[in-house]
Amino acid sequence: MDIKDLLNPEGTNGEQKKESPLKSLETDLKFYNESLKEVAVEIMTEGISAYPIFVAHQHEVRLGEVILDKNDLNTDWSIHASTMEEFAEKGLILPDKQEKFLKQYKDPYAYMCVFVIVPEGANFVFFPYQ
Numbered sequence: 001m002d003i004k005d006l007l008n009p010e011g012t013n014g015e016q017k018k019e020s021p022l023k024s025l026e027t028d029l030k031f032y033n034e035s036l037k038e039v040a041v042e043i044m045t046e047g048i049s050a051y052p053i054f055v056a057h058q059h060e061v062r063l064g065e066v067i068l069d070k071n072d073l074n075t076d077w078s079i080h081a082s083t084m085e086e087f088a089e090k091g092l093i094l095p096d097k098q099e100k101f102l103k104q105y106k107d108p109y110a111y112m113c114v115f116v117i118v119p120e121g122a123n124f125v126f127f128p129y130q
Contacts, residue, residue, distance in 0.1 A: 024076040025056055025116065026127075032068055032079060033130045036112050039067055039081050044108060051084035052108055053124075057117040063090065082115070 029036070036054055043052040055064050056077050064082030068075075084101065087093040092115075093101050104124075105113060111126040 021058070021076070021118065022116070028070075028075045028077040028079075029056075029112070029114065029127050030130060031075065035068060036079065037129050040108055040112060043081065043083065049083035049085055050108070051102070051105055052113065053082045053084060053087060054112055054114045055080040055082055055117065056114050059117075061117060063092075063115075087115075 040052040040054075043049055053064070054067075055061060056079055058070070058077060061078075061080060064080035064086065066078065067081045068079040070076060070078040084093065084098075084105070088095070088098060101124075106126045109129075111128050114125050114127055116123055116125055
């Protein structure tokens with residue numbers, strides 16, 4: 001899923017909904033772009049994982065390691081670094097879904113894999129590095 005799929009401003013009958021908070025996520029991901037790519041490459045080159053995942057949230061989350069804190073950086077979203085292996089270990093990617101996840105996982109040198117957590121739920125998006 002691409003982030004644009006989550007940013008649809010149209011309501012069910014064509015009426016305009018209020019702007020999605022995910023618009024601010026897109027802004028923050030562009031701002032964090034260089035740092036996130038460096039972390040992803042480090043995770044891969046150090047052999048930690050071939051599948052880095054960034055966790056984007058606006059509340060407290062106990063998943064991965066904090067790398068960019070919204071309070072320190074005066075942004076809307078905090079980002080944690082994690083891996084597919086941690087998601088599997090914590091039961092967020094079930095064993096029977098791992099193969100499907102890996103097939104959908106995009107080139108980690110071109111796209112950041114972001115697990116976006118919002119009050120309505122959570123989903124993976126692949127956002128291109130700038």
